Amino acid sequence: MIREKRFELIQSELAKKGIVDVDELTIVLDASRATVRRDLDALNKIGVLKRTHGGARSIDSEEELPFHTKVMANIQEKRAIGITTAECIPEGSVVGCTGGTTVMSIVKHLKEKQITVVTNAINIAMELASSKSVEIVVSGGTLRSRSYEMVGHIADRTLSELNLSIALIGVDGIDMERGISTYTMQEAHAAALFIHQAKEVWVAADHSKMGKVAPAVISPLSKVTKLFTDSGIDSSMRRKIEATGIEVIIADL
Structure with a gap:
């Protein structure tokens, strides 16, 4: 091997x-x-x-910031990415959502859609709880207080039994060689399950995540269908990503 x-x-x-x-x-x-x-x-x-x-x-990287701190970073970019990504999701979709502040920005704009959202993050579920049109499926599992995501064998079992139209993946790093990554292995494993169960994989990340490598690898870039980001992405990085066959969608600020 x-x-x-x-x-x-x-x-x-x-x-x-x-x-x-x-x-x-x-x-x-x-x-x-x-x-x-x-x-x-x-x-x-x-x-x-x-x-x-x-x-x-x-291990959890010491560099991982709590959710309430991350949510303050690049607010305008995340809002734009959220609106653009939400507009692209078809009615009737079954959408798997990881946690994270960028995915949170997306689901804020999904409340009027007739879709099903599967998530392992309690903040995502709570954001959509008031919607009369979104059906919410929550994985259960062991809660990580820093990210509000549920992980472990209970979450794994739920996620592995559902077929998804789209996996919406929030990441902490995007690198040409190391792929998409996050801070903990448990969350990376959950995100990888979303990817495995989905027809399409959409990554949502502002420009600050480009070229970065977090400790836990989620998947290679070859698994990604679309990347939603903002105009701050380096043009060279964008060309390299597009050369792999990934559709890069830029959200207007």
Whole structure:
């Protein structure tokens, strides 16, 4: 098994369990203890996990800001992205929504649409609760207070049983090589489930996320159908993203 695939499986196990040990990973990866230790050391070095005696645990990056702090950043850009993205969602869609401030800006403009929204984020559900036309499905799970997202096996089970027209994914980083990423493995795993269950994957992110890499990889860019962003995106970055086949939609401020 190639190293990149082992890294992916290690992150998947951590996203599900929060902690792994070397012996367990030797079976999952079909690799030697020495190989597993080297892989864990490498992932620890780049900040993806925290090494422990005999294994590793997932970590929340110290750079992750609480939701109420993030919501104040690039407000006008997020509002514009929210309006533009909402206008593109067809009636009758089943839309999966991760948490995050940009996705929150989108759902504010979905309240009059006849759609179903599936979410693992309590703030998304509460924002839509007053709508008479939106049907809301909430995953359940273990709540992360910093992001208002629910994660863990309960959330996984719910999300894996639903088919989605569109997955709306909020991210903390978009990089040509590392794909889309966020701060915790649990949230990355939940977002990856949304992507797996969806016909189309729409990423919503303001220009400040471009070129950044957060600790936990959600998916490669090849999984993304559309990117909704603002005019602050670097023209070179935009061309590179479009060259992969992703439709880049710029929201007017």
